[in-house]
């Protein structure tokens with residue numbers, strides 16, 4: 001079986017260059033630009049390759065401007081690639097074939113797709129008509145999603161009267177009514193409070209479990225990524241820096257480990273063993289370089305009155321920051337898939 005048939009998503013050497021009009025400030029420059037158009041090329045995606053298997057939930061990470069949204073737009077057919085190849089379930093997204101559109105959905109945390117002035121229920125009917133969903137099947141899916149997301153009667157209120165979190169939930173229902181098999185989620189928890197983030201996260205996991213849908217998710221909240229994604233793809237300046245399990249990202253890029261030490265008595269100077277990043281009574285958290293962990297642990301046990309000692313990985317946010325820091329060196333790691 002060829003890779004593009006077996007994989008849900010195949011991206012190869014994908015490039016997107018935007019042409020941005022350029023002119024100097026001022027009236028004269030504005031007039032001149034009418035006759036002499038100057039454009040500058042902005043390379044948003046600079047040769048990205050990856051594959052995603054059916055049913056996988058993959059985190060797509062990168063700092064602002066890394067090229068994540070541009071890639072998602074090419075994967076959903078909203079943008080034509082400048083060069084390279086994209087296949088989603090064997091289809092070429094830019095062709096926007098109905099059979100392809102029925103199998104995918106795109107949710108953007110910062111965009112509304114439902115009608116602002118209408119209750120979500122009315123927009124759902126519109127979606128039913130667009131996708132020609134059989135009424136019984138549509139109602140069953142709609143009611144299941146309403147229940148799963150605990151939306152209740154909110155679907156009867158005009159969307160503009162909903163809170164950000166409530167709006168996101170009805171947006172997600174609207175995006176899933178046609179039971180897509182690939183979900184492209186661009187910052188689905190953007191701006192939501194912690195409880196709502198957790199609820200949306202739990203829903204995505206449950207939806208993936210129930211339907212076996214493939215999910216590609218961008219989020220700046222590492223809690224989303226840790227909870228949902230076993231694999232992450234990290235991009236920076238339009239290029240893949242890392243593609244592999246989240247645990248391998250920590251192994252490869254975390255330069256530090258955290259030693260959590262509990263002492264039997266006060267008055268011991270631990271600064272000689274490492275940087276103290278937290279203290280809670282007799283419990284200290286030290287940041288120590290990865291390579292020095294064995295030696296420092298041995299010294300601590302020999303020289304300090306230690307009652308408990310555990311080794312922890314640094315927070316994933318710190319690791320990601322480290323990945324971006326070395327980003328320019330372009331370390332590409334393709335884990336065996």
Ligand SMILES: Nc1ncnc2c1ncn2[C@@H]1O[C@H](COP(=O)(O)OP(=O)(O)OP(=O)(O)O)[C@@H](O)[C@H]1O
Nearest residue numbers: 018020042044062063064065066067068069070071
């Ligand atoms: N329509 C456009 N015209 C010109 N340049 C664009 C356009 N859209 C995006 N860009 C540029 O392409 C680059 C990648 O942008 P993109 O939105 O894909 O990044 P991103 O990783 O999604 O960032 P963020 O996390 O901030 O959403 C940026 O430098 C951006 O300024």
